[in-house]
Amino acid sequence: MDLIFDYAPLGMFILLLILLFLGVPIAFSLAFTGVIFALIMWGYDSSALFTSGTWNIMNNYTLIAIPLFIFMSILLEKSDIISDLFKSIYHWSGSLRGGLAITVIVVGAIIGAISGVVAAGVIGLGLIALPQMMKYKYNEKLSLGSIMAGGTLGQLIPPSLNMVVYGAMTGVSVSSLFAGGMSAGIILILLFVFYILFMAYTKSDSAPALAKEDRVSTGEKIRSTRTIILPMILIILVLGSIFTGIATPTEGAGVGVFGTVLIGVLTKRLDWKKIKASIFESSKMTGMVAWILIGAATFSAVFSGVGGNKLVSDLASTAPGGKWGVLIFALAFIIILGMFLETMALIMLAAPIITPVIVEAGFDPLWWAILFMVVLQMAFLTPPFGFAIFYLKSAVGEKVSIGKLYSATIPFILIQLLVVIIIIFIPISVTWLPNLLSK
Known part of the structure; x- marks a missing residue:
């Protein structure tokens, strides 16, 4: 277990790069890497890392x-x-x-x-x-x-x-x-x-x-x-x-x-039609940015841990x-x-x-x-x-x-x-x- 812990930071980056080269979106690559390594290192008790990271970004x-x-x-x-x-x-x-x-x-x-x-x-x-x-x-x-x-x-x-x-x-x-x-x-x-x-x-x-x-x-x-x-x-x-x-x-x-x-x-x-379309597009882009921030927060918390x-x-x-x-x-x-x-x-x-x-x-x-x-x-x-x-x-x-x-x-x-x-x-x-x- 100590050996896994010693090499976990390097392993996180290797897994992240593999996911990126496979074409997985950056937000989900970050979140997945963080959650997987949290489960390996600390078990199911670590599941709160994702939700707490999400809350911190939203707040x-x-x-x-x-x-x-x-x-x-x-x-x-x-x-x-x-x-x-x-x-x-x-x-x-x-x-x-x-x-x-x-x-x-x-x-x-x-x-x-x-x-x-x-x-x-x-x-x-x-x-x-x-x-x-x-x-x-x-x-x-x-x-x-x-x-x-x-x-x-x-x-x-x-x-x-x-x-x-x-x-x-x-x-x-x-x-x-x-x-x-x-x-x-x-x-x-x-x-x-x-x-x-x-x-x-x-x-x-x-x-x-x-x-x-x-x-x-x-x-x-x-x-x-x-x-x-x-x-x-x-x-x-x-x-x-x-x-x-x-x-x-x-x-x-x-x-x-x-x-x-x-x-x-x-x-x-x-006009109202363009404003409504702008609201819809900005919501989609904001959602994308938010997921990136949430995924990065999860990765960072586990990487630090x-x-x-x-x-x-x-x-x-x-x-x-x-x-x-x-x-x-x-x-x-x-x-x-x-x-x-x-x-x-x-x-x-x-x-x-x-x-x-x-x-x-x-x-x-x-x-x-x-x-x-x-x-x-x-x-x-x-x-x-x-x-x-x-x-x-x-x-x-x-x-x-x-x-x-x-x-x-x-x-x-x-x-x-x-x-x-x-x-x-x-x-x-x-x-x-x-x-x-x-x-």
Whole structure:
């Protein structure tokens, strides 16, 4: 029995990976692994682990923001605001080489600031932007990579669902995490844009400017800008209410839903039929997220019970290089898990295990939380199970092979690694805004 106990943490991960490779949904893979090992280790008396984990998730006030932000993102999709944002911004950037790809990055950031849902960004941009890029003969890998990278900015640009989950799990202020995510997101956006411009001007055929006959007049540009005024007001309402302390992130999500419905009704883009469909779709997506959180909570409880947390802590403490060795171990741990796990499940599993180790090593919890989020954003692009890859695949169907999608992520993953290095060596680059708002 002692031998089984010693190898239980490793066995849990092996069983989890087997289930994932067999195609079992992540939520049920996590829950099944946790329940099976609980029964093996402690018998039927352990059955309460699943129900207690479910209750803890359902009873967490911070997590109420998740269904609200999901509902908000689906309302935006139904009201065609994403399409209008894209058209407005690319009218202004069309004369610039790489303008369409830059538009994708900027619109991805705006979508992230409105809804915080990565799937909405990647799928929406894939359907709207990719045909335009192919029409103007953009390099295919640059096009695909920019859509996946731009769509995942919702992970860093607040409000972010994953930041809400991380804050609920670790006790880090969600508002401060939002502010730090904004700083990290701006750095990432600038580096993405720099890379696109570099490619466009060193390889002119990879991202050409729009032909003169396809460019619009200044008057048309100004008229198209009107379409982004209301969404920008919505961003200010949501983030402003959170950053100023007027509203908690959960209350801010409520403000966002109300603002989205109001915009949709005033512009006659939403009717009761679309709102009802949005409620139904958001309920399905919320249910999926809830099952992931419940499964991860069950897995985490059993993993901790069999000594998994202590095992990881011991491995980290024996890493050479002192606290920097601990940091490298922690980053490697998250990056490897990110290749296989859905991001919310990854937070539920890794944050309670690795965060105490990092804090004990002497690192700032908020700085680490922001760094964790940047690495988590990279997990959306990291093969073999990067979710942004599969979101885009669902949008493009058989037109693009999965191999091309994999290779298109590589330059953007390298840029994200560069941002990780910047945050490690220049911590103030991401902590200045949270520190300023806390004064």
